[in-house]
Amino acid sequence: MSIIPESNTRQVQTLNELSKRKVVEHNSLITSIAKMDKTPLKMFELAVSLIDTENPPKDQTVYLSKRELFAFFKVDDNDKHSRFKEAIEKMQKQAFFQIKKEQDKGYKFVSIVPIPYVEWTDYHDEVLIRFSPEIMPYLINLKTNFTQHALSEISELNSKYAVILYRWLSMNYNQYEHYSVKGGRREEQIERYRNPEISIGDLREMTDTISEYKDFRNFEKRILKNSVQEITNHTTFNVTYEKVKKGRSINSIIFHINKKQVADNSSYKLDDPVYIDDKIRQEESENELVLQAMDSPYTKLLMEQFLLSYLDLMDKKILAGLQKNVYPLYDDLKDLRGLNGVKEHLAYIKDKQDDYSKKNITKYLKKSIEQYLPIVKRQDIDHE
Structure with missing residues (x-):
């Protein structure tokens, strides 16, 4: 029986840990100018993956394992420690982000050195990385306008x-x-x-x-x-x-x-935390759409016109589809004609409904409003 070297086992475990990490950044940082080469940029992404956005690190400090760093960059030669030192120095001396912000009648440019302080020893695996206070708003407490991607793809x-x-x-x-x-x-x-x-x-x-x-x-x-x-x-x-x-x-x-x-029966998908998180997020979003649809005045109007049945209200896909694809268009019609305009449209299409449309109610309602809105807009232009 062959024995797998302990170092190889640790490397596999490290790669598995890295594959579960995500990088979350504000969109302003994504569109900023990265004044650095690939190594500092990838190292910055690796450091950001250590941040828990809900529990920001104390003193803007995170701790990175050298083992993780070498695995991330796929470095396994004898010169890796000197290359690590060189990469750290380059990141601190050359790397910064230039962020463009709209201000008054033009733009304001902000240059931020993301990681001004790094501390490590030659006898310990741990590396201390301290982010600048100016970069932290782009990395924590992100409620809107942020992007999340898998660290393993960057590597x-x-x-x-x-x-x-x-x-x-x-x-x-x-x-x-x-x-x-x-x-x-x-x-x-x-x-x-x-x-x-x-x-x-x-x-x-x-x-x-x-x-x-x-x-x-x-x-x-x-x-x-x-x-x-x-x-x-x-x-x-x-x-x-x-x-x-x-x-x-x-x-x-x-x-x-x-x-x-990726095939749904793939063990990769079942074990992949990014995939699992995506599925959970999709389900949560669908549930949120259903709740919004239940509270929408348009659902009540559809019920009054008998375009929706009580059985339809039990179907999450129908409600989520209406909230996502149909109700935003009803908002446009409401802006042009008021809620009565929406009522009149629904009363009209009720008379045109057939057995096929009853089986595909979301598709029928979407197609009807998509055909009607341009007519309303043309009428307004002609009236003006």
């Missing part, structure tokens, strides 16, 4: 540009998943999160390449193609892009993001 990316683009794509795809379940956005708005567009100027600014690769062909090859290929090969995203022209020049890029499917 697989080998270029700074791939890491930056992956964080930005995650920010958009997170919003796509959120609004797909929770509602509150029109269908075309939700799809834009899955197919986000960014101007070349903003993309150059975010990747800190305004003065580099000025020929677009070089920019596309080094920043776009290589990063998209890395992300597709090493993360759960399949990413493609298309170029949008304005005149003869490339004006913007539209990315198309799809999540790779």
Whole structure:
């Protein structure tokens, strides 16, 4: 019987622990300019994964294991300690985020050194990392406008540009998943999160390449193609892009993001904490949609017109679908015609209802209001 070396066992355990970690950051940090190369940026992500957003660390301090650090960077040579020291020094001397904030009639620029203090010894595994007070609001107590992604995906990316683009794509795809379940956005708005567009100027600014690769062909090859290929090969995203022209020049890029499917009976999915958390979050969001639908005046109106039955009220998918896909459109009609306008629309479509639409009530109501809203808007324009 072969015996697995203890060091290998510890490494596997460490990798398993890292695979469960998540990085949570405010969207302003995602879209900021990361003035650093890939090693400090990835090290920052690793340190952020140690923060419990609900219980912020005392004195902005977290403790990182050297063993975790070497496993994260896949370093196993004899020179790893000197390389670790070099990476720490580079992070402190060169790395900072430049955050752009809207203020008055223009923008305010803030530069933040994220980790000004690191302490370690050559005889102990523990590394003390202290974040700057200025960076902490972007990492804790995040209720809105934040992005969460798996640390293990960042570890697989080998270029700074791939890491930056992956964080930005995650920010958009997170919003796509959120609004797909929770509602509150029109269908075309939700799809834009899955197919986000960014101007070349903003993309150059975010990747800190305004003065580099000025020929677009070089920019596309080094920043776009290589990063998209890395992300597709090493993360759960399949990413493609298309170029949008304005005149003869490339004006913007539209990315198309799809999540790779894993078989439902896969032991990976059953053991993966990110997947489990996503399923829990989806169920919680669906329950929230159901509660919102039960309290909505539109549900009462649908019941009064006999477009919904009491059996429908027992179906979570119907209620969640109405709250997510139909009621935001009724809000638009209410803004144009008031609640009576919604009542009149429902009374009209009740007379047009057939057996097929009764079996697909959410689809029928959505299609009806989508056809009616443009007519109302045209009438208002003609009246004006």
